[in-house]
Amino acid sequence: MDYNILIGGAAGQGMDTLASAFSQVLHKRGYQIFTLQDYMSRVRGGHNYFQIRFSDEKVKSHSEVLDGIIALNQETLDLHIGRLKPDGFAFADVEVKSDDKRLITIHAKETAKEAGNVKTMSSVTLGALIKLFNMDEAFMKEIFSEKFDVELTEQNMASFKRGQEMVESRYEIGKGNPEKTMLIQANEAIALGALASGLKFYSAYPMTPSTSIMSYLTRRAKKAKMIVEQAEDELAAINMAIGASYAGVRSMTGTSGGGFSLMTEALGLAGIAEIPLVIAVIQRPGPATGLPTRTEQSDLKFVINASQGEFGRMVIAVRNPEDAFYQTARAFNMADKYQLPVILLGDQYLSDALQTIEPFDLEKISIDRHLADPKPYEEGKVYNRYELSENGISPRLIPGIVPGTAVNIDSDEHDIIGNITEAAEVRIDMVEKRARKFDLLKQELIEPDLLGEENMDILLVGWGSTYSQLSEAVDMLNEVGKNKYGALVFGDIWPLPQKKLMEKARKAKAIINVEQNYYGQLADLIRQETGIAMTASVLRFDGRPLSASEIAKKVKEV
């Protein structure tokens, strides 16, 4: 069982409520879901849709082929009917016209009016949809009442029931899985991962598609006893996060490419002043304002190279919500241990996709602050913020803790105390000290995940969010082809882990990079770091996500 339903219309037509209620019912009934969101950068009108794919087994990514379309306007039907299966269905109100036999007219508006409130028309459609899949009204009241007051809940239930009466059941979907799952987006997982890591301070300036991190944290801030500050701009956002981190609390900022452009100087401040910092950069297509609500993986080289001068940073590409949670926790530990900035790189596709996953396990994460023991300093030992240690990591004290001891940091090149200097020898010492700790970090990298065949003929390489589609694509390819396919998907991406890549690349007949950009930035990075060149590329840069079947098809073509 594997169904894929599209719900589309103009912004403001109630599609969000419909999609979210349908996802919730499916989740509560124990089905696995992958919901893709496609929306325009406007508050009213335009064309927007959700694609809800559900199954009794794990759903890895979205799919292009549709079993059903809920068309809240004519445009939705016209745009997507070409993707509807021959035995699929479409729901629409009377105003939507088509000769297509698969169209079922739902008198949603009229029925909702009769039931008492026109505004509940999406519940009429929901009732019909749920009936079509042979489900009853279980969980519905609970879902409505989470959103509406008593009266509106009653009205929605009434409309829902009328919707149920409108159609006959058509699909048998069987029982859901009794095992508990989470229904979550990757941005929420990043936010939750940060809270689980002891995040106390988040400063950011709104920018799609990163804003949902801030909105989740804002909703939970009081409970979690943390501060979320909407900064006046991204310059303030990152400088505030750095200030809070200097003062000793775990802090973080988040943005998209445009905001990150404004943050670049301060990224270097975290580098030279050696202040731990976690930054979530959720990509959208650029340059400049680009396509604000769409997806791309085109900021990889930018985040790796951003800011003047040379300093170590770590970049982790987020691959799915589980990864988002656990890698965020690790990012905080790495930032604290090596006293440098760690960037979590996500994108719109992943951030807005709602997925069912295994619940997060707090036992799997730890909080390692790597702070210096204040005791010796309390007993009179002289404190030097930038002590020239063997491994390059200097003891980090929090200001205000040790009586009489000051903690000095500087964006200028500085001596061991943290005071400005232009001495050539000191400069060399400091550059080498920072390089030593970065070399140490390289020994802790996590190799990319291997999907599909271990001993592949064709090696696909990808990073970040294409994990989900690649894992499904290699399965498709291995089912039919005579070649054996495998994929390496990078999470840790800077510095680039090379062991597994070198080993697999040596044996593969061909290597193909699969990326959501025009130039193939991972391919460039791999070539730069290892000298390995790609045989071919599968790239998409129209702002829409690659699908598994599309990857499989294109891989065979190249």
Next chain:
Amino acid sequence: MADIHDFKTFETAWCPGCGDFSILESLEGTLAELGLKPHEVLIVGGIGQAAKTPQYLNANGFAGLHGRALPPAAAAKIANHNLKVIINTGDGDSYGEGGNHFIHNIRRNVDMTHFVHNNQIYGLTKGQSSPTSDIGHVTDFTPDGVINQALNPILTAIALGAGFVARAFSGDKDHLKEMMKEAINYNGYALVDILQPCVSFNKVNTFAWYKKRVYKLTGDESYNPNDKIGAMTKALEWGDKIPLGIIYKEEKKSYTDHFEFLRESTLLEIPYDKKLIQSLIEEFVQ
């Protein structure tokens, strides 16, 4: 344990005769008189001559980026409100490069003190005009004189809702110390714009130029610093006569006062609550 006299420790890179020396000396004196210890104070600077102040004091120091002194200062205070957070930085840093942070940190009203060393010039970069250079000011970079209007920091700060706005002069250290004390003790964002002669690059606004014009409001019974309109009128005074003292003062809640959970302890001290995190995870689980 280090004591108050340990605030001063380092050799400076300022020109002999620079007003920055008097400001540094006054600051040391003020901190000592307030009985503060080096670990209890955080001095934050951006980049510039004035912004080197954190380098010259034995206290916690954050020498950040040009124009970006206020954001880390505010955040450090929010993270640990036991720290006395003081910003020492230039007019270019505060009102030019950092103008947006100046505006919004007045709105934010974190309990911190902003000492602007206002020499009406860019010192470190060798003599360009600054946002507070007056019209007609001739520099190597404005050979025909400045044509942009000067920013009035006092009026701007009052208009934006700052609760403590004062002016001082580096040439009157006793008064400067008094202003510093008042500002540090004020709960909220406090601005002291300090007139500071730059002997090397500002040949217009010299020590003598300021000396001739400044007069003190302190002790003037007829002046009421709690009257906002009166204060704004006073703030417009510039040129032949320049008022020194607290121009405007108003008590209000500072940023951290708004958070119940910061009453008993600092953000830094709040312990990790694993049970709560588990419950947040559960919210997503079915």
